[in-house]
Amino acid sequence: MAHRARLEAAFFFGSLAILVFLAGALVVVADVFPAGVVRDAYRAGTALYARFTHYSDPYATDLWTKARTHRRGVTVLERDRVQDGLTLYTSGDGPRALLIDLEGNVLHRWERPYSTVWDATAAVRRPVPDTQIYFRKAMLQADGDLIALYEGVGDTPYGYGLVRLDPQSKLRWKNLDNLHHDFDPLADGRVVALAHAFRHTRLKGADQFEPPYLEDFLVVVGKDGRTELKLSLLDAINDSAFRSFLWRVPYYTMEDPLHANAVDYLDARRAAWLARRVPAAAEGQVLVSFRELAGGSVALIDLETRRAVWASRGPWLAQHDPDVLPDGTILVFDNRGNLTGPGKSRILEVDPATGGIVWSYGGTQAAPLESLIRASQERLHNGNTLITESGGGRLLEVAPDGRIVWEFHNPVRGGPEDDLVPVVSWAQRLDRTTLATDFRNTLARRAVSQSEEADSS
Secondary structure, X not given: OHHHHHHHHHHHHHHHHHHHHHHHHHHHHHOOOOHHHHHHHHHXXXXXXXXXXXXXXXXXXXXXXXXXXXXXXXXXXXXXXXXOOEEEEXXXXXXXXXXXXXXXXXXXXXXXXXXXXXXXXXXXOOOOOHHHEEEEEEEEOOOOOEEEEEEEOOOOOOEEEEEEEOOOOOEEEEEOOOEEEEEEEOOOOOEEEEEEEEEOOOEOOEOOOOOOEEEEEEEEEOOOOOEEEEEEHHHHHHOOOOHHHHHHOOHHHOOOOOOEEEEEEOOHHHHHHHHOOOOOOOOXXXXXXXXXXXXXXXXXXXXXXXXXXXXXXXXXXXXXXXXEOOOOOEEEEEOOOOOOOOOXXXXXXXXXXXXOEEEEEOEOOOOEOOOOOOOEEEEOOOOOEEEEEHHHOEEEEEOOOOOEEEEEEOOOOEOOOOOEEEOEEEEEEEOHHHOOHHHHHHHHXXXXXXXXXXXXX
């Protein structure tokens, strides 16, 4: 009898679970109460499952990829054509930034695990393990301080905040909002950055976005790390003459309709450059890149009116890091738009007035360029372009004629077969003369010490 009772109980609860599942499915399809609650619970459950299964192994995340070559460090160096200087880069194997010379020697390192800066004020309540957190971007300041942006892979929102570290990686200030992707330090010590959070209300006139969905914000961080301004980029687009761009968000990104991934603040110089081709450009605006808006677009956001004053689509796909050049053109990493090239990525210099391509680089058959996510580029003073091919774990400097004059492969390897390479998420080339004397002398002493050690060995 007891055995029969257990079977009947199991049958009852199993049937009840099926009925609950079917009822939930019917509610969601019919879009009646409590459809939103059911959808939210399902999303939370699947995200939690993914977080504790697929992302429990850091090598299974997109911070690591199959190494395309056995080569490590600097493999190409043409001294008569390369832009002299130091290179700062961040690597997906952890929250660290390294400063190297043209030979690939490490002259300085900054490193700070997220667990040492997290506190109860953070927007992220339960961070992923430190092994899944890295510096998405870092920028060196003249005094040797580093401004760095944390992201956590396998979490949503994945923006973990911004810090300023001294040369010994000690914390000067922190902002633990969901800051993500990119930031731009200003001359007065403030920082323009991106943040995101879940929005639980509908956007006026845009019912196609079903709450909750990720909402991007433009943020101004003060010299002490505190937030001085925060404006919704969804509202900035929706309240402007370019709100029709929201009608062309792909169906598969409705839960992340903008996916803002870059900011470029227009100081007086940059504003004058861009105004040559975009009359709406003015000092104090921010050029923002949206990977998903209208299938990939850039827009100028006015911080005072809190609206978009100009927006454009371009000949790119899933682009990152648009930079304004002195002649008013825009340089951008086109992650997936090289449809006929040896790799899927290319660097584009685009005329924003016409959309025409002024210059491009898409790699070669021997060395294709491909980074489907992340990546950046920088036009150097000598006319060359420094490219961060994140997905390949590679940095390269390319001359205007397409010749690679400097190449660096991330020397770190990992995984069970030691055949995985961490992404190189960001890089910048630095002129030594722009650094403060004390920090420059520290780097010089370290270079001499490394040279003496190499000679003795």
